[in-house]
Amino acid sequence: MTSTSEQLILVSLDCPHFAVLSELDYETLIDYCNREDPETWQFLLQAYSEPRSSLENLRKFSPTRFVRDERQCGRAECLVHSQPRVTGLRNLHAGLVEYFNTRKALYLQLAKEYFDLLPFLGARTINGLLSKIAHQHFSIETQHWTLDPFFESWQIAATAMNFRPSTDGDEALGHVRHALKYLVLGVADMKQLMEDIWSLKYLVGRFPEESGLERTDRKQVFANASRAAWEKRMSGFEHFGVNVRSVKRPSPESLEWQDEDEEMSTPWEAHREV
Ligand SMILES: [Zn+2]
Numbered sequence: 001m002t003s004t005s006e007q008l009i010l011v012s013l014d015c016p017h018f019a020v021l022s023e024l025d026y027e028t029l030i031d032y033c034n035r036e037d038p039e040t041w042q043f044l045l046q047a048y049s050e051p052r053s054s055l056e057n058l059r060k061f062s063p064t065r066f067v068r069d070e071r072q073c074g075r076a077e078c079l080v081h082s083q084p085r086v087t088g089l090r091n092l093h094a095g096l097v098e099y100f101n102t103r104k105a106l107y108l109q110l111a112k113e114y115f116d117l118l119p120f121l122g123a124r125t126i127n128g129l130l131s132k133i134a135h136q137h138f139s140i141e142t143q144h145w146t147l148d149p150f151f152e153s154w155q156i157a158a159t160a161m162n163f164r165p166s167t168d169g170d171e172a173l174g175h176v177r178h179a180l181k182y183l184v185l186g187v188a189d190m191k192q193l194m195e196d197i198w199s200l201k202y203l204v205g206r207f208p209e210e211s212g213l214e215r216t217d218r219k220q221v222f223a224n225a226s227r228a229a230w231e232k233r234m235s236g237f238e239h240f241g242v243n244v245r246s247v248k249r250p251s252p253e254s255l256e257w258q259d260e261d262e263e264m265s266t267p268w269e270a271h272r273e274v
Contacts, residue, residue: 016088019048134196
């Protein structure tokens with residue numbers, strides 16, 4: 001996996017493991033599967049679905065395509081319904097909740113950046129084609145967020161994650177796979193929103209004369225009104241998420257693959273680095 005520009009695929013397995021692959025790596029895997037070379041594809045699946053790198057890649061690259069695979073990773077712990085399987089579910093659940101919360105924080109940050117930029121944008125920019133989704137989402141859309149299609153996949157994922165990973169079984173695994181699918185489905189919209197904000201930043205920073213010259217009282221009034229309308233339609237969003245109180249925290253031993261002093265990366269690291 002060398003590029004963040006190509007489409008990345010999340011492959012959900014029939015166990016508490018998943019893999020984030022580039023299209024090329026996925027084609028290689030499928031090729032070995034089609035050649036009926038179980039030794040090789042089992043080795044590849046196990047390597048790609050290493051828990052630590054899977055969650056890291058989910059956070060770092062945010063795949064936009066979801067594929068369900070009926071194969072297991074091949075680890076001994078996943079071949080029997082025993083304690084390690086429960087541990088795997090707990091680890092995965094904790095990672096997905098963290099990913100969800102990080103995305104929520106990123107969304108709120110994008111909103112703040114948008115409304116900070118808005119007073120510097122001209123009406124022609126707002127009504128034009130540039131950053132259309134951001135303007136639609138933050139300034140034009142009037143529906144409460146619970147009715148906004150933008151958040152539909154978020155709500156399904158949060159509901160799917162609201163289970164106790166302390167219990168074993170196919171039901172818990174089904175919840176995890178459902179959550180993974182809908183977490184991935186919401187990524188493309190978020191990436192577009194992020195790109196839109198960056199386009200506006202670039203416009204304001206590099207071409208102020210095209211962005212609307214300068215901030216005026218009239219523009220500030222419009223920006224304040226837009227922000228107030230957005231805040232109203234987002235009421236309750238701060239409490240939206242997984243009911244973590246019902247989730248049994250993973251034991252320290254089960255998180256041995258997580259370094260305590262590790263710097264946690266955010267989704268779409270480019271957002272922070274550009
Ligand atoms: Zn597994």
